[in-house]
Every structure is written in C-alpha cells, then in structure tokens.
Amino acid sequence: MATLALASWATNLTYTNLTPGVIDSAVKSVYNWAGCAIGGYTQDAPHIAQNTTQLSFSGPPTSSILGSNGSISSSFVDAQTAALVNGIAGHVDDYDDTHLATIIHPAGTVASALLAVAEWKSDPDAGVPITGQDFLTAFVAGVEAELKLGLSVWPEHYDVGWHDTSTTGSIGAAVAVGKLLGLDTTRMQHAIGVAATQVIGMQEFFGSMTKSFHVGRAAQSGMLAALLAENGFTSSLQGLEAQFGWLHVVSTRENASAYFEQLGSIWEIQQNTFKPFPCGIVMHPTIDACIQLHNETLDGGKSVSSIQAVNLLVNPEVLVLTGKTDPQTGLESKFSIYHAAAIGLLFGEGTPTEFTDDVVKNQTVVDLRNKVKVMTDDSIAEDQANVTITFDDGSTMEKHIEHAIGSLDNPLTDDELKKKFMDQVTRAIGGQRAEKANDAFTNIGNLSDVGKIRMLF
Numbered sequence: 001m002a003t004l005a006l007a008s009w010a011t012n013l014t015y016t017n018l019t020p021g022v023i024d025s026a027v028k029s030v031y032n033w034a035g036c037a038i039g040g041y042t043q044d045a046p047h048i049a050q051n052t053t054q055l056s057f058s059g060p061p062t063s064s065i066l067g068s069n070g071s072i073s074s075s076f077v078d079a080q081t082a083a084l085v086n087g088i089a090g091h092v093d094d095y096d097d098t099h100l101a102t103i104i105h106p107a108g109t110v111a112s113a114l115l116a117v118a119e120w121k122s123d124p125d126a127g128v129p130i131t132g133q134d135f136l137t138a139f140v141a142g143v144e145a146e147l148k149l150g151l152s153v154w155p156e157h158y159d160v161g162w163h164d165t166s167t168t169g170s171i172g173a174a175v176a177v178g179k180l181l182g183l184d185t186t187r188m189q190h191a192i193g194v195a196a197t198q199v200i201g202m203q204e205f206f207g208s209m210t211k212s213f214h215v216g217r218a219a220q221s222g223m224l225a226a227l228l229a230e231n232g233f234t235s236s237l238q239g240l241e242a243q244f245g246w247l248h249v250v251s252t253r254e255n256a257s258a259y260f261e262q263l264g265s266i267w268e269i270q271q272n273t274f275k276p277f278p279c280g281i282v283m284h285p286t287i288d289a290c291i292q293l294h295n296e297t298l299d300g301g302k303s304v305s306s307i308q309a310v311n312l313l314v315n316p317e318v319l320v321l322t323g324k325t326d327p328q329t330g331l332e333s334k335f336s337i338y339h340a341a342a343i344g345l346l347f348g349e350g351t352p353t354e355f356t357d358d359v360v361k362n363q364t365v366v367d368l369r370n371k372v373k374v375m376t377d378d379s380i381a382e383d384q385a386n387v388t389i390t391f392d393d394g395s396t397m398e399k400h401i402e403h404a405i406g407s408l409d410n411p412l413t414d415d416e417l418k419k420k421f422m423d424q425v426t427r428a429i430g431g432q433r434a435e436k437a438n439d440a441f442t443n444i445g446n447l448s449d450v451g452k453i454r455m456l457f
Helices: 002-012 020-040 044-057 079-091 106-121 132-152 164-181 185-196 209-230 256-260 281-299 317-322 337-347 357-361 363-369 414-429 431-442 450-456
Strands: 307-314 372-376 385-391 396-401
Touching: 002 132, 002 164, 002 185, 002 256, 020 079, 020 106, 020 132, 020 414, 020 431, 044 079, 044 209, 079 106, 079 209, 106 132, 106 164, 106 209, 106 450, 132 164, 132 256, 132 450, 164 185, 164 209, 185 209, 281 307, 281 317, 281 337, 281 385, 281 396, 307 337, 317 337, 317 372, 337 363, 337 372, 357 363, 414 431, 431 450
Parallel strands: 307 372
Antiparallel strands: 307 385, 385 396
C-alpha cells in the first residue's frame, strides 16, 4: 500500500506539522536552488531548451525564468516551459543540494515545478495566490516523497545505472504540486502513478547537457502528472508497489513500506547538504585538500609549478562516478577527479569558473592533470580523501580530509551559503538585483504570494 501511504501522508500534511528545523532546511534548500537556477542560466543548456520549446510550443507567459536578465515581459513563459528551463538551469552546474545517503539532488525537480505553478496561480483568473507557508509545506512533501522513495531502492536502483535525482524527482514534483493544488488522496495516488510511469534519467549522460535535462524534464513531468490528476485523469492506485509498478521495475530490491512509515517522524530534508564546489560530490574531499595544499604551498614559499606528482587516496566510488581522465568540456570536467585535483592545486578555488571549456583545455591544467595518480581504499569514507604532492626537489606535502566541507559533519555556514548564492547570482544578473534576490528567497516563508517573488528582484 505504498502509493496510498505516501498519498495519504502528503494530503494530510500541514505547515503546523513542520518543526522549526524542517522549515529552516526547506528555506535553505529553496534558497540554494534559486541561486543555482539563476547562476546556471548563463550556461548554454537552458538557453537551447528555452529556444527550442518557447516559440513553437509555449502557451501564455505566466511563469518566470529566474535567471533571465531581460525585461519582465521577456522573462516569462508558460508554466511547463518554466519548469523545464529552471530545472535545467538549477542543475547544469552540478552545484545544487545533495542528500548524501542517496546522492539525490532533491530541490531542483520540486522547486522548479512548484514555483512555475505558484506563479501561474498568482494570476487572479487562474486560482488563489500561494502563500509562503503553503509553498514550503508542498515543497517539504515533495522532497520527503522523493528521498524516502530513493532510500527504499538504494543502492540497487542507482548501481544499475539510473539517475535517481530524476527517477524519484518526477514523483516528488507530482506530490508537491498535487499538495499545492489540494488534491484528495485518490487523485494524489493517480498523480503519483502518472509521474511514476514517466521515469527518466540514466547515468550514461553524466558530463553532458542531458544530465540537467533529466531534472528539468522530471519537474515538468511531475507538474503535468498532478494537473492531469486534478482534472480526472486516471492511473493505477498502486503505481509504486504493484508487481509491474515503479518499485519493482526500476530496482531489484525495495523497502518502501518501512521508509514511508517514517514520514513525518524522520525528516530527510534535514539531511540535505549544500555543495561548496560545482561538480560530482565525491570529488569534494579532494578539492578541499588541494585548495588547502595550494595555500600551504604558497605560504611555504614554494611554487605550484614545481609540483611533480599528485597522489590521491580516495573511496572507490570516486573512480566509478568521476573517473574521466581526459575531459574535453567543462561539463565533462565535473566528473573528472583528475581535473578536480589540478584546479584545486593551481587556482586554490573550485567555483564554476574552474569548470569551463577554456580551463579544461588550458595546457597548464592539462599538464598537472596528467600528473595525478589515484588509488582507492574501501576504508576511506566518501567524505574523506588523502592527497600527497611531491615537488621537484623531492620534498612532499600531505593533507588528510576527515570530513569535506559541505558534508553533514562539516556543513557550509550561513555566511558561506550566502557567499555561494551571491557569487552565482551577481555574475548572472548583477549585484543590485542579487541583493534583492537574496532578500526575497531568504524571506520566502513570510510571503503572502510566492507567485510574485520574481517581481521582487
């Protein structure tokens, strides 16, 4: 009865059920996503998607493209297009939030769909404006749905090659939008079923624009599922647990009933983390170590150019997910542990600027990348790394990372999260608008009409 259990919990959830910690995590998750969506819109992928769909297929402009730096009139599209483009923009830099237990990036699919609908419903002819409290309640419902679902099939579902951010994300988006629309339990079950049958996303496409398409399409699919269900479209009421339902088709193991029993008592959103670096999260301990070694090298009067060898000791999953030895594009470099080590040592930073096509092809970067050797050890946790560099005079420096910055044990501070937001948003839309966007999204819970948030910056 997994589908019924999830639908019943979501339809009965209220804002008063949310603890202060859950609310804080939800606001930070939406805030972090907004920064990524605005900053990521400078990339090619969201523009290609928008240009491909808007002119030929788009309806009346009701919902915003968050990162658009044009006039208000040129920044709005129909809700489905907005969900797709914002979803792509929010994930294309691989800078978004991460639930470490499943490696799911939960906010993008849910927030992209929710905001598009909230803006559409802000029109007096379309419905009742969505308050900040209602928005956050729906957001939490969607995030909990996708994360509990992801846990119930982890790791078999991921290990076979699915991209679980999007395979669960369409269902999370459907639950969130369904909650916003006020679906009853039966219609919520149908929405879950329609979303479940639109399963999308495989790991083959990591390092390409298609990875971010997974998130945009999942947001769009989940939104459509909820809208169809609202209008009486039927599905299976057991879309998750039936013999040929989602759980059994996409995984060789599932434990949804046990995880759904935890809904409302164990909140997965409080296990959400925020990336300090825009790349595969298993590379973060190495970048953390290399940035520290960069600084210590300079402080010690040595030159980074005198490094002759770089030796990494990391968790085995690092090479499985980020083993690209010779990336050719910025997107591919986000899945290259060799590139990660090189840019950390050379630049002492790991921002979107270090993961561009130009930096990937920079000969100095290539030369250092070729000096990186990687060994794996099962005893090294995924948030740990050991990096040793050898200089041309034979001397060495070593750095061990016990818990990488951005991990649950070493999370970004509020100031660091704001710096990340402001850096991305300022580059995209300028400092003045970035400050206004910061104020708008940190205050989202107090808004009387979330659909007007784009007008605040």
